[in-house]
Structure formats: structure tokens, C-alpha cells
Amino acid sequence: MAQNIYDHPEFFEEFMHLPSQTKGLNGAPEWPSFRSLLPSCLENAMILDLGCGAGWTCRWAASQGAAKILGIDISYKMLKRARDFPQDTRITYQQADLEVVELARDTFDIALSSLALHYVKDLPRIMQQVFASLVEGGTFVFSIEHPIYTAPSNPDWNKKEDAQPLDDYLHDGARTTNWLHDGVIKYHHTFATLINLLHATGFVLEQVAEWGPSAEEVYTSKELANRRNRPRFLLMKAVKPQIM
Ligand SMILES: C[S@@+](CC[C@H](N)C(=O)[O-])C[C@H]1O[C@@H](n2cnc3c(N)ncnc32)[C@H](O)[C@@H]1O
Numbered sequence: 001m002a003q004n005i006y007d008h009p010e011f012f013e014e015f016m017h018l019p020s021q022t023k024g025l026n027g028a029p030e031w032p033s034f035r036s037l038l039p040s041c042l043e044n045a046m047i048l049d050l051g052c053g054a055g056w057t058c059r060w061a062a063s064q065g066a067a068k069i070l071g072i073d074i075s076y077k078m079l080k081r082a083r084d085f086p087q088d089t090r091i092t093y094q095q096a097d098l099e100v101v102e103l104a105r106d107t108f109d110i111a112l113s114s115l116a117l118h119y120v121k122d123l124p125r126i127m128q129q130v131f132a133s134l135v136e137g138g139t140f141v142f143s144i145e146h147p148i149y150t151a152p153s154n155p156d157w158n159k160k161e162d163a164q165p166l167d168d169y170l171h172d173g174a175r176t177t178n179w180l181h182d183g184v185i186k187y188h189h190t191f192a193t194l195i196n197l198l199h200a201t202g203f204v205l206e207q208v209a210e211w212g213p214s215a216e217e218v219y220t221s222k223e224l225a226n227r228r229n230r231p232r233f234l235l236m237k238a239v240k241p242q243i244m
Contacts, residue, residue: 002097002119003185006053006075011181016081024056029224030143030211030233034114037141037207037237042066045109048133050098050126050142051116055082055091061110062088070108072096073116098126103133113142115233118150118186121174123193127201134240140203146210146234150175150188194236203238210234 005011019027028034039045042064049058052071061069069091073079079093098120111130120126130140144150151169172193177184189197198205210231213224 002074002099002121004074004097005119005181005184006073007077008181011184012075012077014180020056021054025060028056028114029213029217030235033209033211033233033235034112034141034143037209037235038112039110039139042110046107046135048072048103048108048111048130050111050113050130051119052082052093053078053114053116055079055085055093057112057114058082058091058093059085059088062090066090068092070094072098072101074098101126101129103129105132106135108133109135109138111138111140115143115145117142118145118188121187123187123189124197124201127197127203131201131203131240136240136242138240140238140240141236143211143233143235144189144194145186146231147189147191147194148230149232150186151190191234194234198236198238202240204241205236205238207237208235 006015015021021027025031042061044065044067047061047066047069049069049071052058052073055071058069058071067090071082071091071093073093073095074097076095079095082093098116099122111134117123117126134140148166148169152167170190172189173187175186175188177186195205211233212231213221213228218225218228
């Protein structure tokens with residue numbers, strides 16, 4: 001059973017104050033990179049959103065002409081927030097745990113997941129589920145906290161002069177962090193694990209992006225300046241090949 005930290009009242013309250021929640025996709029600095037990995041046309045597409053949270057990407061997909069969007073999240077509170085927005089009959093929200101969810105097979109043209117998969121322990125299982133749920137030629141785009149950020153036991157900036165920049169990288173597995181609240185469990189996967197996993201599942205990896213702020217963004221936001229030195233997010237685009 002997954003932790004479901006987003007239903008913790010204090011964590012939820014803190015999370016709701018982040019720019020990605022107050023401003024939506026415009027407050028998510030990596031969104032332009034994420035968007036660029038998605039197919040340019042979503043007209044009539046069947047979309048799956050894993051860890052959809054308050055449904056920002058679901059509503060965006062609807063605005064792009066998608067036929068149906070299924071947003072899955074474990075958190076009752078996040079889904080309630082999503083349902084508080086004006087409803088669109090094309091969007092369905094489902095409360096489910098990505099560790100155990102059974103997805104419909106050969107159904108979706110695009111599966112996407114924004115910053116949710118680092119909460120999932122059994123990544124091979126959910127990758128297999130996503131692969132089976134896609135139609136041939138379907139696209140899987142996900143963002144995840146970058147492995148160099150999920151690796152250390154303490155992901156905060158270490159300002160000590162003799163500090164190791166990165167520890168514990170090669171050990172995949174759980175990390176307990178104090179992000180927004182004490183005791184938040186995230187799962188670290190090395191870059192090699194992610195790539196090999198996609199490959200072993202049958203996906204063809206098409207593109208990878210490591211998000212960091214542009215010089216212009218750093219100029220306009222002091223808060224982003226300390227993100228310049230290492231990528232905060234890893235984004236991947238993979239495709240389920242067509243069988244001839
Ligand atoms: C950082 S939020 C991202 C939300 C949304 N994708 C976005 O970009 O705004 C991570 C989301 O993943 C969900 N999540 C975490 N673990 C999950 C699990 N095991 N099953 C389903 N959803 C999960 C959380 O409830 C939360 O809504």
C-alpha cells in the first residue's frame with residue numbers, strides 16, 4: 001500500500017500553496033519541456049494521466065480536443081480539488097493506487113504522468129500496465145524528480161564546503177525526505193534503471209530532457225537561481241512500437 005501523503009491535511013495545505021497549484025501549468029516551470037515531448041495534435045486522442053493530482057493536465061488535454069481523458073490518483077483530496085473545477089464530460093477521475101491499478105488494455109493513444117512516478121515503488125509493474133494500456137504506436141511521456149535529486153538521503157542544498165555533491169546514487173529504493181512535511185517517502189531510480197526498464201518493457205525511448213531553468217528564467221526569478229547547477233526534473237518520451 002502506497003503512502004498517500006497528499007491526503008495528509010498539513011502536507012496537502014502546503015502543497016496547495018505551490019505555484020504549480022495556485023497558477024496551474026503556468027506555475028510549473030518544466031511544463032514547456034513536458035509539453036514539447038507530447039504529440040503536437042491531441043485531437044480525438046484517448047489520454048491516460050497517471051497521478052493526475054488536481055487535474056491540470058487533464059483539463060489542458062481536454063482544451064486540446066482530446067476525446068476522453070482518464071485521470072488516476074490515489075489522493076481523495078487531490079481528486080476532490082480536481083472535481084471542484086468546472087466539469088468536462090470527457091474527463092473521468094478515478095481514485096486508485098498506481099502500485100496495484102489494473103488499466104484497460106489497448107485503449108490509450110497517450111499516457112502521461114507529471115511528477116508522480118517517484119512515489120511508486122513497483123515501477124516495473126506500472127510500466128508494464130502502461131505499455132499494455134497503450135495502442136500500438138501510442139506515446140508515454142513522464143516527468144520524475146531527477147535521479148541526482150532523489151538519490152541523496154537529504155536532497156536539500158548542502159552548503160558545507162567539503163560536502164559531497166551526491167551520495168547514495170547507485171542504490172535504487174526508498175528515501176524518506178522532509179519535503180513540505182516530515183517523513184515523505186519517494187523512490188530513487190538511477191538513470192540506467194529507468195532506461196533499461198523502458199527497454200525491458202518493450203518501449204522505444206525517443207527523447208530525454210533534463211529540466212533546469214533558462215538564463216532568462218534565472219534572471220526573473222531569484223528562487224530559480226540555485227536550480228541552475230543541477231537538473232531538478234527528468235522527462236522521458238517513449239513509444240510502444242507498431243507490430244508489422
Ligand atoms: C507532485 S503531484 C503531481 C500532480 C499532477 N500530476 C501535476 O503535475 O500537477 C503527485 C501526485 O501523485 C499522486 N500519487 C502519489 N503516489 C501515488 C500512487 N501510488 N498512486 C496514485 N497516485 C499517486 C499524488 O496523490 C499527487 O496527486
